[in-house]
Amino acid sequence: MKNTMNAxxxxxLLFLILALVYGYNxxxxxxxxxxxxxxxxxxxxxxxxxxxxxxxxxxMLILPDxxxxxxxxxxxxxxxxxxxxxxxxxxxxxxxxxxxxxxxxTTLFLLGGYWxxxxxxxxxxxxxxxxxxxGLWFLLSRILGxxxxxxELFI
Amino acid sequence: xxxxxxxxxATAMAWQxxxxxxxxxxxxxxxxxxxxxxxxxxxxxxxxxxxxxxPASGMILLAGVYYGAIFGGSxxxxxxxxxxxxxxxxxxxxxxxxxxxxxxxxALALAAYAxxxxxxxxxxxxxxxxxxxxxxxxxxxSPDYFALMVLGLTAVAAFAGKGNVLKAIMMAxxxxxxxxxxxxxxxxxxxxxxxxxxxxxxxxFLLLAMATFALAEALMSVFRPDKGGPxxxxxxxxxxxxxxxxEVKEVAPTVARSSxxxxxTGVLPGAGxxxxxxxxxxxxxxLASAKEKLGFGKGSLxxxxxxxxxxxxxxxxxxxxxxxxxIPGSGTTAILLGALISYxxxxxxxxxVEQPEVFWSVIISMYLGNLVLLILNLPLIPYIAKLLNMPKxxxxxxxxFFSLTGVYLISFNTFDIQMMxxxxxxxxxxxxxxxxxxxxxxxxxxxxxxxxxxxxxxMISDGSLSFLWERPITLAIISIAVxxxxxxxxxxxRKKPEAVEATA
Numbered sequence: 001m002k003n004t005m006n007a008x009x010x011x012x013l014l015f016l017i018l019a020l021v022y023g024y025n026x027x028x029x030x031x032x033x034x035x036x037x038x039x040x041x042x043x044x045x046x047x048x049x050x051x052x053x054x055x056x057x058x059x060m061l062i063l064p065d066x067x068x069x070x071x072x073x074x075x076x077x078x079x080x081x082x083x084x085x086x087x088x089x090x091x092x093x094x095x096x097x098x099x100x101x102x103x104x105x106t107t108l109f110l111l112g113g114y115w116x117x118x119x120x121x122x123x124x125x126x127x128x129x130x131x132x133x134x135g136l137w138f139l140l141s142r143i144l145g146x147x148x149x150x151x152e153l154f155i
Numbered sequence: 156x157x158x159x160x161x162x163x164x165a166t167a168m169a170w171q172x173x174x175x176x177x178x179x180x181x182x183x184x185x186x187x188x189x190x191x192x193x194x195x196x197x198x199x200x201x202x203x204x205x206x207x208x209x210p211a212s213g214m215i216l217l218a219g220v221y222y223g224a225i226f227g228g229s230x231x232x233x234x235x236x237x238x239x240x241x242x243x244x245x246x247x248x249x250x251x252x253x254x255x256x257x258x259x260x261x262a263l264a265l266a267a268y269a270x271x272x273x274x275x276x277x278x279x280x281x282x283x284x285x286x287x288x289x290x291x292x293x294x295x296x297s298p299d300y301f302a303l304m305v306l307g308l309t310a311v312a313a314f315a316g317k318g319n320v321l322k323a324i325m326m327a328x329x330x331x332x333x334x335x336x337x338x339x340x341x342x343x344x345x346x347x348x349x350x351x352x353x354x355x356x357x358x359x360f361l362l363l364a365m366a367t368f369a370l371a372e373a374l375m376s377v378f379r380p381d382k383g384g385p386x387x388x389x390x391x392x393x394x395x396x397x398x399x400x401x402e403v404k405e406v407a408p409t410v411a412r413s414s415x416x417x418x419x420t421g422v423l424p425g426a427g428x429x430x431x432x433x434x435x436x437x438x439x440x441x442l443a444s445a446k447e448k449l450g451f452g453k454g455s456l457x458x459x460x461x462x463x464x465x466x467x468x469x470x471x472x473x474x475x476x477x478x479x480x481x482i483p484g485s486g487t488t489a490i491l492l493g494a495l496i497s498y499x500x501x502x503x504x505x506x507x508v509e510q511p512e513v514f515w516s517v518i519i520s521m522y523l524g525n526l527v528l529l530i531l532n533l534p535l536i537p538y539i540a541k542l543l544n545m546p547k548x549x550x551x552x553x554x555x556f557f558s559l560t561g562v563y564l565i566s567f568n569t570f571d572i573q574m575m576x577x578x579x580x581x582x583x584x585x586x587x588x589x590x591x592x593x594x595x596x597x598x599x600x601x602x603x604x605x606x607x608x609x610x611x612x613x614m615i616s617d618g619s620l621s622f623l624w625e626r627p628i629t630l631a632i633i634s635i636a637v638x639x640x641x642x643x644x645x646x647x648x649r650k651k652p653e654a655v656e657a658t659a
Contacts, residue, residue, distance in 0.1 A: 008322070011588040015325050022332055022347075029346050039618025040610040042339040042346060049335070053328045060321045074587050077378040083583070086374060087576055090559060094572030097563070106556065113552025117377065128549050146564065
């Protein structure tokens with residue numbers, strides 16, 4: 001077996017850890033005193049899932065898997081930097097929504113997204129973001145009557 | 156039953172529902188055409204739009220999106236050899252070569268006619284089969300439902316393809332695990348919430364679907380961009396949309412065979428459009444004469460019509476278990492089930508009895524959806540295809556944005572956005588290790604119901620697992636589940652020695 005630690009095994013190992021942590025937490029689920037002897041409690045399914053999950057993960061670790069790629073092959077992609085940047089941008093969007101409000105954070109998110117993916121024309125950057133944000137804001141708050149809280153910074 | 160049909164007909168024909176079918180088909184076609192975004196993403200993206208609709212209208216729109224997405228996938232398979240959907244991979248085998256020969260218009264028209272015929276024939280089957288199955292399933296009890304859900308999950312895993320069965324099972328278990336987060340419905344006890352208020356209600360299914368499909372698929376296209384997009388030349392030069400009489404005659408038997416095959420494949424839990432289309436392609440190639448066989452893969456009309464018919468017929472077929480048993484057989488129908496539940500409708504045998512107008516209007520609008528695709532979408536395809544020219548750097552951020560806000564605008568909780576980012580990262584990593592996502596969403600949707608039925612079964616049998624074999628129906632379903640699971644394993648063991656011999 002030349003590639004002992006292929007991508008599938010990495011996944012299986014991660015999953016085994018997850019199943020065990022999940023199982024440990026399943027034993028921590030509080031039970032009502034009267035339900036202790038019942039055949040089915042809030043713990044039953046989680047514990048069962050943890051056991052089955054561990055077995056499947058172990059099977060996957062043990063059984064030979066010749067098709068799998070190495071982790072390096074598996075996780076390489078030309079766009080990994082941009083992908084991570086987009087994920088960070090999405091998270092920032094979530095952070096910004098409350099203080100900046102819907103309009104500003106949407107505009108900034110779209111601007112940032114276009115820019116990260118290589119759009120550099122100023123005209124396109126703004127034409128594809130500001131009208132979308134304003135239009136959507138108008139549709140939601142004026143036509144559909146959904147209350148969008150204004151940014152806390154502006155109050 | 157006829158009252159139900161007339162009520163359903165009236166609902167489906169209401170003018171606003173007709174508009175929803177049309178909107179759904181267009182939106183689905185457009186999203187389905189975008190490389191990388193499949194029907195599951197399309198439906199997830201459209202669900203927020205339908206909140207506030209009544210259940211029948213919501214389902215009608217989403218069914219339109221489903222068909223549209225499959226058709227859109229066919230279009231990009233044919234035009235640019237980039238199937239947006241796994242179900243249309245087989246379409247590209249013969250569709251793309253046709254387009255290369257300058258017959259893209261003919262290929263698209265044939266795809267539309269084949270889809271239409273497949274959908275129509277399957278809709279008739281559905282009309283007949285669903286009420287019968289709903290009648291039968293009224294006698295089902297908790298153990299039977301539990302067994303059916305086990306069968307659904309194992310079948311999805313078993314059909315995941317060679318080498319992926321264990322991965323698919325793992326993903327199904329992961330989905331079940333995620334479904335246990337939140338407050339236990341029966342005891343009111345919090346599970347796996349880690350004291351977080353935001354997790355008390357559990358994970359919203361739309362959030363999970365959006366993050367693991369729409370977000371992950373859009374990010375994947377950034378992580379590994381496809382080589383070369385569509386050239387505008389290919390999109391504008393489609394050739395005639397007409398088929399000759401001779402050609403129609405040639406493919407008619409193919410369409411008939413593939414509809415039946417597709418419908419029954421769709422009904423089976425776990426199978427669905429992808430498998431149906433490959434089966435149909437295989438069947439047509441096997442039945443073809445030696446001379447015709449040479450044409451397969453080089454632009455054979457039969458090779459295009461077969462999978463196109465079958466995947467649409469299978470879409471229709473997959474509604475049978477969803478509507479009659481309340482058990483989705485595929486990832487897509489799992490998302491539709493999630494939507495139904497969030498409208499406050501519990502599908503299952505009682506849906507047929509208590510809300511016949513929902514049941515029948517969905518079935519009838521499926522038919523309308525096929526009609527819309529044929530009459531409205533087909534002539535507009537050249538124009539919709541132009542949208543594929545929209546630069547990716549604009550399109551991708553918009554998809555990301557609509558996914559995030561689609562979820563945020565329902566909960567108004569920014570914690571949800573962070574959770575989506577987290578799930579998107581996890582989904583991306585799992586996708587890169589080629590773990591399939593559909594079993595996960597299916598497990599997640601089925602989790603609550605499965606626990607419910609397991610609890611009732613165990614209570615009835617007083618904690619003994621004997622409920623699994625006491626009733627013949629339960630035993631039969633469980634046996635099928637075991638067989639379904641063991642067949643790929645046995646095949647794998649059998650194949651090993653041959654493979655060794657071949658290399659030796």
